[in-house]
Amino acid sequence: MVAASPLDPDAVLWSAPVEERGDRPLLVLLHGYGSNEADLFGLTPHLPEEFVAAAVRAPLAPRFPMPGYSWFTIDGVESRDHDEVLASAEAVWDWVDEVRGDAASVGLLGFSQGGVIALQMLRMRPQGAAFAVNLAGYAFPEPHAGDSELAEVRPPVFWGRGARDEVIPPRFVDHTAQWLPGHVDLSGRVYPDLAHSVSAEELGDVRVFLEKQLAAPKS
Template identity: 60%
Template sequence: MSAHPSLDPAVVRWSVPADERGDRPVLLLLHGYGSDEHDLFGLVPYLPGGFVIASVRAPLTPPWPMPGASWYPIEGLDGRDPHAVTQAASAVLAWIRDAVGDAPVGVLGFSQGGAVALQMLRAAPDAVSFAVVLAGYAAGGELPGDAVLAERRPPVFWGRGAADDVIPSALVHLTSQWLPVHSDLSGRVYPGLTHSISQDELDDVRAFLDARLAESAV
């Protein structure tokens, strides 16, 4: 498989200008399939102001006529290939090294972005403090960082809709088995929610993120 494209720093949306970021913790937003950096940036008013928020664009282009961008292919025989998810995670981690530096980083991802967020934890346990996974899942296979996660159990919030018919049930089952072993898991299944985000879920995410800020201030 060819090298995964890198993220474009010119299209990143930041919640504050560079001269106001300092060493504040960064919350990185990873959008879903067929979307872009503008999508999840609309959540900024609902998220704690203690974070510097950065929303990035995935580097791949989905097949026509799907708009937007994607982190990895989900079509064809190799759709949702764990190796491709790892490549996407590596591209985001490289961007963090270049653009964020030493500030602590947490990741919030929706759908594909949620899968990449978990894969970032697995690929580089020291680079990411926590993950918020909305309508996402854990990719299969094994990574060297899995043993580290099982020992450290970093905070992870996993929210999904009871009526979500986009993520295959086998991946939901895998995630429900994998996360309790490899994370300090919190989250909720939201009745009636489809492949989307609700206000109840945002309230829960806000509480989770407030707790992370409180921990970092100790």
């Protein structure tokens, strides 16, 4: 596996100052390809305020001329760098280990590439996160050593995607539709008029999902 580039702690956007975090649950926001930490941080007013949201910046730069940051390299329509997926997921876990403090739980919310990382983090530590939200992302097709344990733990996962999304290759969508039900407690929705984006309707569904996680009994 390629060496993980650490996340930049100075780039993280927090919804609450350190003195107000305490044991509140931590929600890690993982942006998409060519974007940055400010993107998903804009969703925080629409999320339950019980969470402390932390929007992190991906550690890699996408290929020129794409701006922003990326979690892994995309080479053409179909090719993805699996080693970078693993390295970036490990880098986020390393950062979480450093900052979570007394947080009651850790949840993951990612868009597109960030959704891939959220699911990969679950596969690496099936009991490390309470849940994941995957928006317009997918499960990477390469098997992982943690997949069998994940299928036993079955953490809650919300998968939302647009029926008009032409960015994610169909084979990744098909694989995810087959793979997720056997490994997680899956809920979600396909939005007929949505492309590669997030809609107000989808945000409402995400909020309901997150509220259910807040109300779920702690094991």
